Amino acid sequence: MDVVNNLLNLALPPLTLIFLSILMLPSLIFKQLLHVRKSLWKENVANKVVLSTRAALGIGEEIAYEYARRGAKLSLVDIKKEKLEIVSDKARTLHILLF
Known part of the structure; x- marks a missing residue:
């Protein structure tokens, strides 16, 4: 053995x-x-709902813009209301519907 x-x-x-x-x-x-x-x-996200948390700045903001360019419907969440409104306005200029 x-x-x-x-x-x-x-x-x-x-x-x-x-x-x-x-x-x-x-x-x-x-x-x-x-x-x-x-x-x-790339995945087709047109007319799909995307939830982006901490969307007022940083990576969450950039993710929101990228999905907005691809035609997704965005649901943005953040504590900072003023900055979130700026992000949502910019996403609207990309002709995106926000929920």
Whole structure:
């Protein structure tokens, strides 16, 4: 039994590394192809409702504008009412309906 154990201790680590390296390349290629597909064919969000939280500034604001450009109906939420009104006015200038 010690012979089998020693053989497995010597053989399995290099075989595992070889096996993983063989599997990683197709996996990485597949992930890259999925990424390219997503970037080329964007989801159609026209007339879909999008909820953007913290939409008065930062990332939430930019997300709201991007969805507005794509034709989505926006529902904007934030604590800062004055800044939120500015964002909603700018989104309206992009000809978007806001809920």
